[in-house]
Amino acid sequence: MFGLDYSWLADPAYQSWLVTGVINTLELAALSSSVAILIGMLGALGLSLRVFWLDALIELFVEVFRNTPPLLQMLFAYFTLSTLGLETTDPVTGLKMPLLSAFACACISLSLFGGALAIEAFRSGLETMPKAITEAGRSLGYSRWARFWRIEVPIASRVCLPSLTNILTNLFKTTSQASVITVPELMYYAGQIYNDTFRTLEVMILILIIYVVLVSILSYGMSRLEAYLTLPGYGKEQ
């Protein structure tokens, strides 16, 4: 059809590359998203404490990671972290190898990038917290920490869920840049396959479809979560 040749898909080697690529992409996305969300919450908590030096530190972090290309961040993480000289000995082969693999570097860099964006999202969520809610929590004897986890986070995360969905889908797509530092995820194997088969267009179309499917599942899941968490009597509930 249209002169496209997908006969290479029958090759078990390519099939297993694709499967491994998808699994690694999912792992990378899941790990860095989780850490990014945690960074976002803690950063927003830090900002809400209104301590001068902590504010400055968090702001600096956000500015650096939000205003530079994620690809540059990833290369930067890869080349700095791998030259730190952190090494470990492989228990099987007995060879020296860097403690932080390319996968770990990609994970760290993506977590920080997503985290910087998530801080902004959670901050806006916390800022819309009515003072009355905070006051009620205090009057019931909640400590700052307990108030944050038990009252403010559950309410604020509902408020910032739409922007969090954007951040997570973006982060998912940005995982493809890990191919540049040799992390064997979907994009990396795509390159391997078309270098092998010279079927560049066919491979790209397939990879495109896989990303569309994966990211659609993610955003569908997030919209279901949003609907599930909608507060009865508030917001866009029917």
Added chain:
Amino acid sequence: MKRSEALIEIDNIHKSFGNFEVLKGISLSVNEGEAVCIIGPSGSGKSTVLRCINGLLPIDEGYIRVGKHRVHELRSEKEMRPLRHQVSMVFQQYNLFPHKTALENIMMAPIQVLGHERAEVEDRARKLLEKVRLGNKADSYPGMLSGGQQQRVAIARALAMQPEIILFDEVTAALDPETVKEVLLTIRELVDDGLTCILVTHEMKFAREVADRVCFTDRGLIVENAPPAELFDTPQDPRTREFLGQVL
């Protein structure tokens, strides 16, 4: 150290917001089981007094004692915890947690803050919902309840902490006229039960019926402090007379 036998003792407290001095030396004592209403024009510092009593606002100067707690000396939220256990507060805007059901709103703090056992707290919470006549609304979220119903849940939430004192901050000011009655009825029952209450209110008729004592505040001072019949019928201070002339 107590200066008197009163349950709550406030002596010459001052509080400023920026350059504006809201409280200019308020003194008040409240005995156990007493219901005291604070009335006065807006901006006269009524709500600020309540927030100082349970430590939500630190005072600049003065002495506040609630039971054995010297509130003006408490610094951290942790030090405040026993005080918050003893003193509950009900707010003008109800301030329920929107992500929890009515029952959960009532159960949260006793379990999470006081560390009471869940089953016992649930039993207590259900009884309190019955008491405020909302036994059938246990699983409703605040957003599904009317203002009056939310306010009664908020009262049940305050009671679930098993406080000795409840502070009511203009609790009917945001309500529709027809729901004001049900909330006032609930409060009246608490006063009749002998709970110590301080109420900031604009409901003069209610203050007259329910209070043991009424304080009139104006511009950061308690201008007049007397039993309701006396204060409403034979006000001594010209400012009290002027205010009552406007609202009655």
